[in-house]
Amino acid sequence: MGLLANIFTWWDGATIGTSLFSARNGKCVGEDVFGNTYHQEKKPSKNDGPPEGRRWVIYNGANDASRVPPEWHGWLHHSYDEIPESHLPQPRIWEKEPTGNLTGTANAYRPAGALEAGGVRAVATGDYEPWSPAEAE
Template structure:
């Protein structure tokens, strides 16, 4: 019952009923990445409104766009015509593995001196001179 309500009322938990219906009607499964995300394309060649093939992803778990690996990102954004499953895609040495976005969590980066960082804020060094309005 919980799964039914999650699919019906939320879009950030995998897919909605509308997406499921679209996949059933016009979706063609293309492949799956190492995170379990599933990639689809439309069964017709070009979407008249877009002028190119429609492509989409159904995330495994919570929807986070940064969880798409580089090879699939290129395919999703029409940089390559063939998906990484059809070619022997090898990531470039400068491409980093996925790290989840930690913004808004306890693991978020907090620079030294931030009011949210642990510890005490360092005292002022005296090199700052406050601005005062002129006459």
């Protein structure tokens, strides 16, 4: 089922068409910590796109844009021309590693009072008096 999945699915890695396009028209310029590979056109198009050529990512696993680290995101969007490993400074000790979008997973943020976090919220401060229709008359 692996070959058929690559032909017909786009949500879990590169399709056959993307792989053929990458092999024919692009060159691999780098790889990130998640195993995603980054590609750039060998010969930029004259009609459309930036003069440096198109850039794209082939994901290692599910196609999720939140799995692209910030430095590669800047390169993909032509914020700078050099590949990230060649010109970015070393990370500071207080910087955290980027994480993917955790929404819908067990590691997602759940504030106090959320049903998934136990459904108990902080007690009100006591300065709130609810409106009552019987007292309004």
